[in-house]
Amino acid sequence: MFNRMMTSWFGVERMLERIEHHNHIGLIGIDLSEWKSGLLSELREESFNWTEWLMLSMGRGDIWFGDVVSNHLWVYAAMPDDLGEEESEHFLRGLAKRLREAMIAEAGMTSNESHHSSRFREKGIGYARLHSCSEGTARDIVYEGVLKATGQIRESMVEQNDWELRHELERLLSECSIKSVYQPIMRLGDGRVFGYEALTRCPEGSLFDGPLSLFQFAEKHNHAFALDRMAREKAIRHCPPLGEMQKIFINVTMGIINDPHFVSGQTVHWLSEQGLFPGQVVFELTERSSIDDFDAAKKILAHYRSQGYEIAIDDAGAGYSSLQSIVELSPDYIKVDRSLVRMADKDEMKKHMLRTFVRFAKKMNIRTVAEGIERPEELRLLRSMGFDFAQGYLLGRPQEYVPLEVATASKSGLPS
Template sequence: MDAQADVAVQFQKLMDDQRISSVYQPIVSLRDGQVMGYEALTRGPVDSPFHSPLGLFQYAEQQGELYRLEQLAREKAIQGSILEHKEQLLFINISSHVLEDPGFIPGKTLDILEKYGLSPSNVVFEITERSSIEDFSLAKKILAHYRTQGYRIAIDDAGAGYSSLQAIAELQPDFIKIDRSLIEDIHKNKVKAYILETFVTFAQKMNIALIAEGIEQIEELAKLTQMGVHYAQGYLLGKPAISPARLQDTHRMIIWQYRNVQGSNMTWHIGGLKTPVGVFHTQTMISEIADYFKKSQEAVGVVIVDDERPVGLMMRDRLFQHLAGQYAYSLYWNRTIDSVMDATPLIVDEQVAVEQVSLLATSRAIHHLYDLVIITSNGKMAGAASIRTILESITNVRMESARVANPLTGLPGNLQINRELSKRINEKEPFHVIYADLDYFKWFNDRFGFQKGDQLIQYTADVMQQSVAFYGTPYDFVGHVGGDDFIAISTTVSPKLLCQEIINRFESGVSHFYEGEEWEHVVDRSGVQVKSEGVTLSLSLVMCNSESPIALEHISQTAAQLKKQAKAHQGSIYYFQALGST
């Protein structure tokens, strides 16, 4: 038997014995650092030439077996699914050729899902770019069939070629996966960043979620979070595996810190937007709820509960659609509401961040996009919020943030800094304030120009954020006082370690701004020559330990005194002082 025939035999045996398996790579939310879902990736037997998915699927396509292989791969992906709760999503790859295969049978996947206890709302079909779509009208027809059942659609490899952009325009997916070629070193490449900014703006307007692929560097993760990308996937966050992923605390901290900055420190909760809503028990007659809607014209929906816990949602328009048929009244009028309610509504705790709820809500299937969001308190019914209310509140906060944020770094400005300090003081819990000031910045600006000066300011902002992300806590705050002055407010248990990290990070990169030049002296603001190798960083650490209120003026005065001591010292350094009882 020649080699080619042997390969053919191995492939047929692989298919007949179903010797493929799935591994799962996590997709992580850049809003809260939680795993939102997994992409199922097919693997062939380790002891065969088909272990690599690329070789396996290419051979199947050559042999006219692609549809059969993908059908088997979908079943294996669903069978081995590691989803941990019903909100998580399973991304399953489908090549565009399969959509045009005459043997394609819509509905087959639904049977497999039911067999393994999943629903279409858990599944995202990811259209891969193994080949471009030739018949968009057929593809749209098939995908529309899936969407009506509750499935969602993703377009893979966006940014890697024209065909993927055409697929986005024609198919209007729920998710766009940004190709690794656009993500790699995006923190260093302004052109890539500008292209991705366009994707972010487009996605916001179209209610599409972006997933950045191939994240391998911490700096890429920080940049993508700061830019407002929704989700990320890559070896940095988790390699393909057969068990649920656990994100490293360091990576979660980076997401928290940069999410807070990008979102103008928007950490307010959905509970603040809840309003009363009609509540009925699962055994309430449909006729009673129909009467309620007729009497309460302003009510768009009602929540269905069982023992004070929400278990379903009934929207006004959907109920009357049920009752609109010729025999609908006789079929439904005397049945209980649990027979027609939406049993999988979006239910969130009142402490969940508004932006996270917005992302969950706008990622729903199109026919559920404007459904009420149910809000609970300790698992019990608390209220509801409309999509309009949620989006309007986010827009208002972003407009306010843009108005007062520093235009160079995008960090919160003085108004937000004062609010944050006042809030920490009123909470009567220990916290630490770090003021950062660049030494000899005027000399640097005069020598290298304002553009380089702006870059050094932005670098310092990044140093502050990255350091807080590593050694701070999720609700820590970084602000830009103005010029070359910054502030961090933290509840870390190691404030001195945080200060040293800021200095180490600053010192490790500042020399790159000198363009290879060397000198022995710099000039201070008074025009006096000072022996120094360049720009240094002075930090004031004020540790506020008192359980009784500390005056904001006291913090400022203490920081100013410490800053004076630090600036009298050559090189980057921090001085500290504790206020109140320890």
């Protein structure tokens, strides 16, 4: 869309026609990609009169249309002769902001976006003062201006997106609007439900495309402790009914375990409210952040193990750090990554790797969980290899509520 040249190259010919009457000219670029209706539908019309629209919307005749190229609107503006470099930048930025506001109003978006700060008004705008334009140098001068303005547009989009995500994260934290879903983990020996992994989900319509991007962004902006604490509380408070021997697997990082609020016993309080105890909780160490000091990590984990909590290493086989964590931390469970499980019945190398995990784990008295099982053939293979537990869409999808009769069922009807 907008990849056609609506005039000569960036409207240079029209700009040259006006040079005789204006000594100083600026170039303004506006990103059009966010408008998906309203004004955008008019822009698709070849007959759309940009010159007339600019005159009516801006109420001035010293701004004129240049071109629309690759989702960017380009206009030229006459500038006062007595402006210095810094004053010129201020003048053009002000014009660009007013032009964008006029376009927002035309698109009917004002009421929906009025809550945004002044930062939003500068999203997707760029500008450049054109120096000493003449017919011989016009293309080079305009090209330099386009490069500068495009860079500003790109930077403003990144900054605004970052601001919007921070605003979204703060909203999620203040409203406690993340939710937990639970995926069953089955015993391969008898088909019983052994427990559930608690998985965080963003609310519908969230700007984050999933929990991974949410947690990564929270860590980048120093909100990891608050988000993880909320996720842990949600996981426990909304946990399906558990039998005495059943477990809830909760994802944490070593960084979070260092959180003083974690040490204070808040988790035990939440468990007690639900009639649960630490022995029913498995802290699943994820690779969202690496472990730099394994000696310190061992001491921290020993503290939690002394209270009854168990430890699992997640995504085993997906990277070097998970294998190192297994060797250094001697977990209670190894959760083998889905990348090794997927189509393993047809891959001899994967079969060999899976057998190696099982043999090693049995020697070290570590229980194994195979993740990501989606096919009966994978399930039969892993059962024959001696895996203790299994998890995947074939056995049960994550869901917000698990009925009591499923959570405590004696038999799950596990596929053979």
